[in-house]
Amino acid sequence: MAAAFDPSGRLPDLFTNAGTSSFSAFLSKAAPELLPGRRPLPPGMATDLTPHATTIVAIAAAGGVVLAGDRRATMGNLIAQRDIEKVYPADAYSLVGMAGAAGIGIELIRLFRVELEHYEKIEGAMLSLDGKANRLAAMVRGNLGAAMQGLAVVPLFAGFDLAATDPAKAGRIFSFDVTGGPYEETGYDAVGSGSLFAKSALKKRFRFGLSVDEAVRLAVEALYDAADDDTATGGPDLTRRIYPVVMSATAEGTHRFTEAETAAIAESVVAARMENPGG
């Protein structure tokens, strides 16, 4: 901790002054080494240092939003991990997933979750959905230096907007690039190496007003299509029983579909592709 030694043992002024409600702003003074963007990197490309996490898809449904991610992390042509988890609840009403340098991405998401919880505890009220997306954009931008050396991380953020006037449009999706954002997406979006194929699949299949269950099925289909054409995206692994992570955010809060539920959906998608490989 950067705080100076104080013989009285009291909490340093940094902790007790009125200051900011943002945890990352507090951290930048109290312990800047804990912020991913604040560490000096030696010169040169670092692309191959960390596994790369791959495809995440988000789909807006009636009364909510679905976020799903495959389970593969790669290093070059190798599979670094078969069962990595890249989709997390950000807080009670929003979800976040990431693609890119896995180590930095996991740390970024962890910090983002504390950021939202911290604001809520200090202020006694949740940030608005747009406020959360803006905070995440600032945190992604903080990693720009590392991104330019090959350690880019791009999140995908989706949540249920409690302030939405029309409940059918309460599920919202925000995308980012390495310079920040956020960019609000209509209907669906994907990030990561297989996102091109996932988005092409969604372009043909997506329609407005899907139920949450239909959106979940569609997300697993899109991940299958991504895995079909992108070697860095993992399809449902029936032999090892590794299935995509699927979460939803609705008026009832965030929900992670159980392994049994995602297994059933993935198996039915695979069975359908046995008949028609193109879906």
Next chain:
Amino acid sequence: MAMQFYASPEQIMRDRSELARKGIARGRSAVVLSYAGGVLFVAENLSSALHKVGEIYDRIGFAAVGRYNEFENLRRAGVRMADLNGLSYDRRDVTGRALANAFAQTLGAIFTEQSKPFEVEICVAQVGATAEDDELYRLTYDGSVNDEPGRMAMGGQAEAIAGVLKSHHRPDMSLGDAVKVAVQALGSVGGEGGAARTIAADQLEVAILDRDRVGRTFRRVTGAALTALLDDGETAAASADASTAPADAADSTESADGAERPDS
């Protein structure tokens, strides 16, 4: 040359203690107690926005009486410290004891170093797996810490309130019974001619640390859920979980039972 007026250290400490005690006694009281389903905080509070009870971490809550700006300052410091440690290590490594220690050091330093002590009394509560594992720490204006056995009262006439609590409180109570005991204890003082008062639901701030929940356990009990608890403990205990179609966003977070909050 002007002579420095001499005051003995004992005199200075006595004066500061008296100032702090008087300040605390002017405010309304709060009680904290263990019950079967967790830890209950009940504070008499006319404001619904300026809280005396707050969340610090997953299983740790905070209650205070005295000057709002002073204890709010400490609560923020506690949240910052807890979040910093939880991020650096793990969520399980944030403990009520460490927070109580930090608050005690801070209050003690302020008491001896500054001309005016903090006029606050604080409870740091951590909910455990059973009522026996709950930890309640009482911190006073001079930095002393006490580990309280399952229940405590703070504020003016705390001893009288604690007496009522002691005779009625059991750690295996239901939430409804616990709320009623707490409100009865708070109402046992301050009435005209020493008589008991009834305290309306809109003058109470009630929150719990829910023993059975994973992740963030702090939840406010407001509105219809609170009224139901005060009217009838039995039916309310059941409906409290489905509670609070809440008015503001902060409360709706806390009542989102479907919310996933895994450890990170």
